[in-house]
Amino acid sequence: MIRHALSVVPIAWLAFAATASADIKIRQIHPSLGMFGGEWVELQVAGGGDNTVNGKVIRTFDPGGTPFNGSSGYTIPGTPTPNTVDQRLALVSSLFTPMGVNSDFTPPPAELDMTGMDGAVCITQNNGPTYTPIDCVSYGNFTGNIPSAGTPAVQTPFETTLERKITSGCATVLDSADDTNNSSADFAASTNPPRNNAATPTETPCSTPSVGGTGTTGTTPAKKCKKKKHRSAEAAKKKCKKKKK
Secondary structure: OOOOOOOOOOOHHHHOOOOOOOOEEEEEEEOEOOOOOOOEEEEEEOOOOHHHHOOOEEEEEOOOOOEOOOOOOEEOOOOOOOOOOOOOEEEEEOOOOHHHOOOOEOOOHHHOOOEOOOEEEEEEOOOOOOOOEEEEEEEOOOOOOOHHHOOOEOOOOOOOEEEEOOOOOOOOOOOHHHOOOOHHHHEEEEOOOOOOOOOOOOOOOOOOOOOOOEOOOOEOOOOOOOOOOOOOHHHHHHHHHHHHO
16 A cells, blocks of 8 residues: 655644634544555534534544645545534444444545554644644554644554543533543543444433532422421421421
8 A cells, every 4th residue: 555755735734733623523433454444433523513524634644644645635525414413423434334334424445544553543624735633533653743632542453443532521421521632541442333423422411400409410409397486396397297298
């Protein structure tokens, strides 16, 4: 497989922080063995709909930081199902049905090259030659310079995925707290199958307290039964018991 050299404007975009369209996150990646493909990138949108992935670019890098696909990467050519549903997913894969799941976008392996256990993946703005990063992950013995990826996560052999942890912030939903720009902290090895746009998101937002509520349950505290001074203690106890029922 031919490796493309860096373009005339090599890695200027790497100096930018991942600030633009920060609601799109890489949720899962899966490298391949090479010429036969099999790699995928699962994207998830926090706080918005899947329409935000339209026109964004996926760029992949070898262990030294050289883009596998030249400077242009793979441009997502549309929207899976235009909607504004929070936590919606988009599966980009070189296989039509990775692990039996239909991919939403199926670029040829040459356009989504993630060969080997070491490398990096970014989703970026389509503003070449800068390609401002939105979200990045590096893994294994990656030595390139992608500040927003931080320390690489573990090596990722074929048939193993890297999946973003969502335990920070609200532990049941993908949110901004789950992206610390440090791949080793944000991602862990996983054997979970990918999810596509047709899958109903399993993530659920944390409940919020109602006015006058306590904790995160949204309940209102029960009123205490006050004893009136003119009643005897025994009469007050009986009245309280009746109210509690």
